[in-house]
Amino acid sequence: MRGRVRGAMARRPRAQSALAGSTRTRRPWIRRLLLGALAIVLGAAAAAGLYQVSVQPGAAIVKAVFEAGSEVTPPADYESIAQTVTETRGVVITAPTPGTPDSTLNLYAPSIPHTGLPVVLWIHGGGFISSSADTVKQYVTMLAAQGYVVANLDYSLAPDARYPVALEQANAALSYLGTHATDFGADPSLLFVGGDSAGAQIASELAAVQTNRALADSVGLAAAVTPVDLRGVVLFCGLYDMQTVGSIGFPALRTYLWAYTGARDYSSFAAVDQLSTTQTATNAYPPTFITVGDADPFRSQADELAASLSGRGVPVTSLTWDGTGDRLGHEYQFDFSLPEANTAFTDTVRFLASRSENR
Amino acid sequence: MTPADSPAPRRRTRVGRVLWPIAWVLLALASATVTYLLLVIIGR
Numbered sequence: 001m002r003g004r005v006r007g008a009m010a011r012r013p014r015a016q017s018a019l020a021g022s023t024r025t026r027r028p029w030i031r032r033l034l035l036g037a038l039a040i041v042l043g044a045a046a047a048a049g050l051y052q053v054s055v056q057p058g059a060a061i062v063k064a065v066f067e068a069g070s071e072v073t074p075p076a077d078y079e080s081i082a083q084t085v086t087e088t089r090g091v092v093i094t095a096p097t098p099g100t101p102d103s104t105l106n107l108y109a110p111s112i113p114h115t116g117l118p119v120v121l122w123i124h125g126g127g128f129i130s131s132s133a134d135t136v137k138q139y140v141t142m143l144a145a146q147g148y149v150v151a152n153l154d155y156s157l158a159p160d161a162r163y164p165v166a167l168e169q170a171n172a173a174l175s176y177l178g179t180h181a182t183d184f185g186a187d188p189s190l191l192f193v194g195g196d197s198a199g200a201q202i203a204s205e206l207a208a209v210q211t212n213r214a215l216a217d218s219v220g221l222a223a224a225v226t227p228v229d230l231r232g233v234v235l236f237c238g239l240y241d242m243q244t245v246g247s248i249g250f251p252a253l254r255t256y257l258w259a260y261t262g263a264r265d266y267s268s269f270a271a272v273d274q275l276s277t278t279q280t281a282t283n284a285y286p287p288t289f290i291t292v293g294d295a296d297p298f299r300s301q302a303d304e305l306a307a308s309l310s311g312r313g314v315p316v317t318s319l320t321w322d323g324t325g326d327r328l329g330h331e332y333q334f335d336f337s338l339p340e341a342n343t344a345f346t347d348t349v350r351f352l353a354s355r356s357e358n359r
Numbered sequence: 360m361t362p363a364d365s366p367a368p369r370r371r372t373r374v375g376r377v378l379w380p381i382a383w384v385l386l387a388l389a390s391a392t393v394t395y396l397l398l399v400i401i402g403r
Contacts, residue, residue, distance in 0.1 A: 032379055039383040043390030050391075051398045058399040254402035 052264070058255040059159050063130035071124075071131070071196075072138040075336040085144045086111045088184070091151075095172040097220070101161065103169035105176070106133050106152045108144035109184060118190035118231070118356040119177050120150045123170055123206075125197025125237075125331065127256035128158045136196065139334055146349045149186040151177055155202075159259035163271065164219050166260075170206045175224035189229045190356050196331055197298075198256065200238025204277040204288075204305070207233045211284040219274055232355040233288040234348055236333045237298045240305040241278040242267065250297040250330075278308040285309060289351040291319035291344050293328025319347050 050057060075081075088107040095102070109117065120143060124136045133152040140150040153173050155166040174193065181188035195203035209216045210223045210230050239245045245253065246267065257266035266272060273279055288309055292302035299320065306318045321328050321340060333344045 035379075035383050036386055039387035040390040043387035043392075044394040046387075047391040047394035048398065051395055057395070061396070061399060250402075251400045252402055255399050 055159055055255060055258040055264070058252070059129045059259045062127060062252045062255055063157075066126050066130035067135075071135045071331060072334040073337050074138040074142070075342070078138060078142070078336075081145045082138075082141050084111055085109065085141050087141070091176075093153075093169065093173045093176050095168050097168055100165055100168050100172075101156050103156060103173060104133075104154045105173055106137070106140075106154070107184060108140050108150045108152065109186075110144060110147060114147075114185040115182075116187040116190075117147060117149050117185055118192060118352060119181055119186045119188075120148050120192040120194055120234070120352065121170070121174055121177055121203075121206075122150055122152050123155065123166075123193070123195035123199035123202045124152070125195065125199045126157070127252070128166065128198045128260035129256060130157065136334070142345065143349070143352075146352075148352065149181075149184055158256075159262070162262045163260050163269075163275070164221075166202050167205055167209070167219065168221060170202055171209060171221050171224045174206065174210075174230075178225040178229060188225075190231055191225055191229050192232050192234060192352060192355070193230065194234030194236075195238065196236040196333065197238055198260075200235040201240065201275065201277070203233060204235055204238060204240055205275060205280070207286055207288075208277050208280040208282075211286065212280050212282045215274060215280045218271070227284055227286070230286045232351065233286050234351065235288060235290045235302070235305070236344075237292045237296050237302070237330055238305075239298055239301050240276065240308075241301060242272045242276045244304065245301060248297045248300055278304050281305075281309055281312060281314065283312045283314065285312065285314045287315040287317070287355055289317045289319070289348060291333060291347070293330065293332040293340075294321040294324055295326035295329045296332070298330065317347070317351050319344055 085108050091105040091107060093103045093105055122136065122140050124131050124133055126135070133154040136152065140152045144150045151173065153170060155169045170193075174191065177186075178188050178191060193203045193206050195201070207230060209219060209221055210225060211227045213223075216223055254266070258264055261269040261272065263269035290302050290306050292299050302318070302320065306316045309316045324340065328338070328340055332338055333341050335341050336345075
């Protein structure tokens, strides 16, 4: 009897919970699905809001991705080449503009005694927000081994340092090289500027500042050297026209230019035209060597600059590629496992040599 | 004791009460991360 009562009491709640369960079993899943969908929507909305408010997180992500790997794949004999070059690190360059931070130059020159060598100021890439001079150290070492003093600029990065800080620092570095060239066995009348990617944009604008007084005035800079001493410009896969660059589909471009200009929509940046070398170059612009890969989204930018310079009567040496099966991506010039990169290097040196001789 | 008498279903419910909110928060974070990365890469 006792056992039956206990059994009945035990069964009754179970029957109730089964009834209650029949209504609960569907509702929790619907509720959970709805809450899951809400979580997805809220997360996406929060991300979209953050993306519109601040460039800092995006810049930090892109910077981390950029700096994850070295940019240069040197040739097999790089170590023996590097032994012929002397490195001088950390030459501090003080910009004349108050408030502009110092930058540094790392100098690379042939180890053998030398005088009167041409000087190349190299400006590294990294979307204005990442990388350092050392990411192209192997490349500039190889250039130096060909008989050049190469000054590798470490400039201040965006978004902490916004336009035109990097340009001012590059201008100050060029001024320093023009003044002190003889101190390190170089010829101050044989100056070149060059760069890759974002560094190519800075280098191209730096050359424009030397040869376009109106641009220099609008930026607030004085030309660092006389135009005749700036013998040439070397540009690898850069961006040169701010009106058209937005349509090329380069990843994270908006983040780079937002960080660099400080304008969320860079096309609305008050000084955006200063960054377009296609517009600011004059007929006094130095002879220019331009190269870009066939799979590089910046290909059209190189073509536009080449056409713009040629239209102004500026000598342009252009190395572009067709028929490689779109193998040559952004900064192919630094991947010496590619025969095309070796060709680009040879052509770059040939350009520098021809411009150094043609006084 | 039959399987239906087992306290296991109730224990799962309690665990579920804790785990589901965590799952929603993680889902929101994953959604935010993917959305943010896509926006940065696409650049719109």
